[in-house]
Amino acid sequence: MPPPSAPGDTPAIGDDVRRQAIAWFVESQSGSMSPLRQQALLQWRQNDPCHEAAWNRLASMEMLSRGAAGVNSALALDVLQQAGRQRRRTLKLLAGAGLTGGLLWQLRDTWLVRQAITDHHAGIGERRDLRLPDGTLVSLNTRSLLNVRYDEHARRLILAQGEIIVTTASDPQGRPLYVETPAARLRPIGTRFIVRHESDALGTRLSVNAGQVAVSRPAGTEEIIVAAGQYTRIDRHDIQPPQAETGSPAAWADGLLIATRMRLGDFVQELARYRPGILRCDPAVADLRLTGSYPLADTDRILAALAQTLPVRVTYRTRYWVTVGALAG
Known part of the structure; x- marks a missing residue:
């Protein structure tokens, strides 16, 4: 594992890396992380100094929140009082996963917390x-x-x-x-x-x-x-x-993703909304074009179809980390 960076050498952490780190952290605190997922987390941390820096920052925040329990208790109580019964249960689950005090407040803009305090x-x-x-x-x-x-x-x-x-x-x-x-x-x-x-x-x-x-x-x-x-x-x-309007913006209501001469990079970015984890497109193939109607019920099948119809390969580092890239050679 990379050694911790010196204070002056801490790499800049982008929004995407921050979100990935939060997702990994929540999963690691859930108590149900499999050995395979633990290995995937270790690999993610080792892949980039920014990943390790983001992870260490979250870990530091969690330790601070344990040492300063109640600092943001008034804020948390206000959220709980305004939330409905189902949202209160969700927030209690977050607290049970170690997301308490200052850390819960730091994560207030993440998907997991935002959905817990939203009506629908x-x-x-x-x-x-x-x-x-x-x-x-x-x-x-x-x-x-x-x-x-x-x-x-x-x-x-x-x-x-x-x-x-x-x-x-x-x-x-x-x-x-x-x-x-x-x-x-x-x-x-x-x-x-x-x-x-x-x-x-x-x-x-x-x-x-x-x-x-x-x-x-x-x-x-x-x-x-x-x-x-x-x-x-x-x-x-x-x-x-x-x-x-020349597109089909309501096609998702019928369970479809429709592409008409769409850039592969844009298509992959759109498809990523419908599956967990990371789905990225290599810039080397991002300008390829595709046309078709793709059922959203099975995004893995869509990825397989891309590999069959375009000069690309789909690489699964894990189920939750997939890259659409150029063919080898």
Whole structure:
């Protein structure tokens, strides 16, 4: 195992490595890690000094949290009091896995903790349908987090992360419906539409199937109208003018990933949303193009199909670490 770095030599730790380290750490603290997975963790730590640095930082945080139990107890208690019964059970499981005190607070933005304090979520590879009290139908795609806030004045769907399809219903009380993301506020006008928000950097994508949607920034008053058959993107800077929708953004609701002359790198990045672990594409083959309709129920079969139809090979370092790369030689 690489020796610990000196304080001045600590390598920079990127967001992807940080997320990988957290996932490994949570699994290692679960009490059910198999010898094979323990070996895979050891290999991951040895592969890159950044990996080992991220792991050591997490371990240090965990020790500090044990030594400072209760420092963030008020925050944890507030979360527990606001969470529903199922979310409280999940948070107790996290605490039982050693994620207490300061460490739990440090991990507050990770998937495991965020889903524990969210009203509705779809896990990796999952799709869920929700029928709301007013009859509105919401479909959640993989890795999605949604809060529902209905009161006497408005109906609000707050998409923290992921992707949803909304089919609106008229409200007997006449309350307006809003869909909110960190980048946008959407006001549907008798419609069916798809909203996707993966990160603040990528912003929000809106595609309208039927009706219209009025789009504004979260704190803005100026709206633009996106009509059926159009899409737009909203980021931290602006709202892009609506354009004709040429893709199939709702195909996931039918369990499909559809590609039309799609870059392999983009395809692999999209497929990675539907499977646990790490799935990456070697830059040497990222610009290859593919067209097809792929059932999402079996992502390993999709990877096998890539190896059969393109000049690539699929390498499984473990079940949870897969690379699509160039053929040898």
